[in-house]
Amino acid sequence: LTTEDVLNKDIMDLIIPSDVVAHVQTINPLEHALLVLVKTGYSAVPVLDIDNKLKGIISKTMILNNIFGIERIEFEKLSKRKVQEVMKADIPILKVHDDFLTALKLSIDQTFLCVEDEEGFFKGILPRSALLKYLNHFLQD
Amino acid sequence: LTTEDVLNKDIMDLIIPSDVVAHVQTINPLEHALLVLVKTGYSAVPVLDIDNKLKGIISKTMILNNIFGIERIEFEKLSKRKVQEVMKADIPILKVHDDFLTALKLSIDQTFLCVEDEEGFFKGILPRSALLKYLNHFLQD
Numbered sequence: 550l551t552t553e554d555v556l557n558k559d560i561m562d563l564i565i566p567s568d569v570v571a572h573v574q575t576i577n578p579l580e581h582a583l584l585v586l587v588k589t590g591y592s593a594v595p596v597l598d599i600d601n602k603l604k605g606i607i608s609k610t611m612i613l614n615n616i617f618g619i620e621r622i623e624f625e626k627l628s629k630r631k632v633q634e635v636m637k638a639d640i641p642i643l644k645v646h647d648d649f650l651t652a653l654k655l656s657i658d659q660t661f662l663c664v665e666d667e668e669g670f671f672k673g674i675l676p677r678s679a680l681l682k683y684l685n686h687f688l689q690d
Numbered sequence: 691l692t693t694e695d696v697l698n699k700d701i702m703d704l705i706i707p708s709d710v711v712a713h714v715q716t717i718n719p720l721e722h723a724l725l726v727l728v729k730t731g732y733s734a735v736p737v738l739d740i741d742n743k744l745k746g747i748i749s750k751t752m753i754l755n756n757i758f759g760i761e762r763i764e765f766e767k768l769s770k771r772k773v774q775e776v777m778k779a780d781i782p783i784l785k786v787h788d789d790f791l792t793a794l795k796l797s798i799d800q801t802f803l804c805v806e807d808e809e810g811f812f813k814g815i816l817p818r819s820a821l822l823k824y825l826n827h828f829l830q831d
């Protein structure tokens with residue numbers, strides 16, 4: 550592999566496709582999101598709306614911040630709040646034709662990147678581990 | 691930067707030094723660890739013993755897995771359990787003279803790597819973002 554090969558790498562070869570990406574919906578109660586995060590073990594997952602369009606990301610950190618009160622852990626908020634009230638909506642989004650360098654630069658500050666096609670349909674995620682694995686493969690040679 | 695420069699990069703130039711790394715101690719109650727994780731916003735932090743030797747890693751995921759019961763969230767476990775009962779002790783550890791490629795390979799499966807000196811004293815952590823930032827810098831040129 551040359552540096553040229555790496556810069557021309559198709560990011561779609563590295564993504565986890567949407568059908569095997571755990572996600573939750575905007576209208577789910579927070580309790581459901583916490584259950585999905587605990588059951589899968591993931592720190593954060595994408596949030597989609599009922600049309601399967603990407604709306605944001607929800608994490609254990611966001612949920613815990615929301616239920617940690619001054620006196621105690623306010624667990625009752627889990628059933629009262631919805632995912633869309635707590636999720637982070639302002640996230641960088643990769644398009645399917647974005648180049649490797651664009652993905653690498655964005656992954657410096659994101660543990661994974663969500664990928665959409667031209668019409669805005671969610672195609673999957675690009676986790677940091679996939680980029681690190683590919684770069685390790687390149688440097689090993 | 692050439693590939694040669696990258697392969698010879700000193701990992702100590704990239705680490706977060708121990709004095710600015712949030713950590714907890716083996717004998718702390720789980721409640722304290724959760725509080726540190728929520729206050730700092732970190733998903734996971736190193737666990738040190740009273741001699742400041744590295745003993746493992748504790749994460750929000752490990753704590754939540756521990757208190758999520760079948761019927762309800764057993765948050766009384768937070769004050770009853772100690773960090774050492776829940777932490778992950780079997781973690782890869784970088785030595786200060788390990789090379790860049792060793793760090794890169796280990797970072798494929800770890801969100802950060804703990805770094806020790808020859809005598810086993812904790813020197814800091816190497817987060818994935820530091821490796822990604824350096825590799826992006828290399829490929830940008």
Ligand SMILES: Nc1ncnc2c1ncn2[C@@H]1O[C@@H]2COP(=O)(O)O[C@H]3[C@@H](O)[C@H](n4cnc5c(N)ncnc54)O[C@@H]3COP(=O)(O)O[C@H]2[C@H]1O
Binds near residue numbers: 571590660676800
């Ligand atoms: N079940 C599992 N099997 C093997 N290794 C596992 C694992 N769960 C976590 N890891 C390892 O731990 C890293 C951090 O996971 P985390 O859940 O914090 O952070 C994850 C999670 O928030 C999200 N993610 C990864 N795969 C996902 C999926 N299939 N569905 C939804 N979200 C996913 O992307 C983040 C970065 O993933 P990345 O692979 O770079 O990095 C992962 C991976 O190296």
Ligand SMILES: Nc1ncnc2c1ncn2[C@@H]1O[C@@H]2COP(=O)(O)O[C@H]3[C@@H](O)[C@H](n4cnc5c(N)ncnc54)O[C@@H]3COP(=O)(O)O[C@H]2[C@H]1O
Binds near residue numbers: 820
């Ligand atoms: N306060 C903050 N300011 C700016 N960006 C922030 C941030 N907190 C988190 N991030 C961003 O989110 C990524 C994931 O953070 P997380 O807490 O899951 O996972 C973190 C955390 O578990 C641990 N970590 C990082 N810095 C730490 C520190 N000073 N003390 C203890 N643990 C640290 O290393 C993991 C990987 O860190 P990495 O930098 O690769 O990746 C970080 C960073 O890109």
